[in-house]
Amino acid sequence: MENFASKETVFSVDSGTNMTDLTTIDYSSYYDENFSNFSPCSYAGFKDFGKVFLPTLYGLVFLLGFVGNGLVVCVLVKHRNQTNLTDICLFNLALSDLLFVLTLPFYAHASMINEWVFQDFMCRFLSTCHTIGFFSSIFFMVAMTLDRYVVVMHAVKVARYRTLRAGFALSVVVWLLSFGVSLPAFIFSRVTVEETLRNQCTFSPENKDWEIYNNLAINIMGLLIPSLVMIVCYCRIIPRLVNMRTAKKHRVVKLIISIMVVFFLFWAPYNISLFLKFLQSENKLPNNCKFDGNLRLSVAVTEAIAYTHCCLNPIIYAFVGQKFMKRAMQLLSKWVPWLHFPFARDFSDSSYRKSSVVSRSSDVTSTLIM
Structure with a gap:
């Protein structure tokens, strides 16, 4: 589909009036030296x-x-x-x-x-x-x-x-x-x-x-x-x-x-x-x-x-990541207030701060999982 060299999906249009015949025939081997047993694909x-x-x-x-x-x-x-x-x-x-x-x-x-x-x-x-x-x-x-x-x-x-x-x-x-x-x-x-x-x-x-x-x-x-x-x-x-x-x-x-x-x-x-x-x-x-x-x-x-x-x-x-999930749920709650996102309430700012340990280990893992 993409324009890579090996692209095989063909996007084409029949220039004639009959659009029902979508059969594709490959005649690339027609002029081979030995084509006595040739049959198109x-x-x-x-x-x-x-x-x-x-x-x-x-x-x-x-x-x-x-x-x-x-x-x-x-x-x-x-x-x-x-x-x-x-x-x-x-x-x-x-x-x-x-x-x-x-x-x-x-x-x-x-x-x-x-x-x-x-x-x-x-x-x-x-x-x-x-x-x-x-x-x-x-x-x-x-x-x-x-x-x-x-x-x-x-x-x-x-x-x-x-x-x-x-x-x-x-x-x-x-x-x-x-x-x-x-x-x-x-x-x-x-x-x-x-x-x-x-x-x-x-x-x-x-x-x-x-x-x-x-x-x-x-x-x-x-x-x-x-x-x-x-x-x-x-x-x-x-x-x-x-x-x-x-x-x-x-x-x-x-x-x-x-x-x-x-x-x-x-x-x-x-x-x-x-x-x-x-x-x-x-x-x-x-x-x-x-x-x-x-x-x-x-x-x-x-x-x-x-x-x-x-x-x-x-x-x-x-x-x-908990931090990113919290932000995403809060944003969705503002965009679609008629829907309830209980997950967003589970990550209040205070609970998030309490769950965070100020240390090298927690800094590293927080970076890895947002």
Whole structure:
């Protein structure tokens, strides 16, 4: 769906008057040397699957991701006078996920009606926003992991460096890096017309080197490096937390394990599917109809599942913390006073202060769980 090199979901429109025939035929092997036993591949079932499954899931991801991340942004803006480095990273993570999910309704519409109707500029613009949102979300998760690491392992040494200015500088660097990595999506995304005379918004680089770059960027910077950073940092953080004298340490350990497991389970299958598709394009894997159809389906399904991770980020990084939950419930109580949020009353300012222990251990765990 996104304008990555291995994108397989096709958004197209039949230029003729008959819109009922949505069968897609692949004649790419017609001119092979040996075509005596050639039979074209039909992807009608895949297209029908995409018309129902993808719009439904993208709609749910958009709704949940917009509400969850929007609430995170509103809470942090309301309490901006109490902002710290962790809050800045969390704010930018929510913005990244919002940028990502705001592109999904357009792709859901294109998948549902089997055509791209938003012209070339919107193709480039949405592809760029989609890719920037993807990379910046992961980069800010890496930044939050490194921040947790230095807080736990070098709390005294780095305390004076964890300033608002450092947070703003880090945010600018991450956004610039995300834009730089996503620049090929802006340059090479365009509306093209396939053999079936249907319009598509595709990633169409001038040479294959950019396709290789795109695939490596997704797998290395989108999965490999973040996974290694999380594993190395959290494997050193957990033993230190276990030795701390704080009642919250077991909760923090569970949170850390959840972050690593959820990230890997949601993104690894998608990255593996993209890598297999890349190997197929390099003739390292079979290119027959059955294998190609299964691989296309795998990319579409794992892609949609991976996108749901942006809905979980607010839960994992924000709502698990008592302080943030209290603020969110208080804000919701003002917005929708006819609804009752007993959880908000449970966290009064006095009870929250009483439950907080002014010590290095509690400072660390409070930073880790907001």
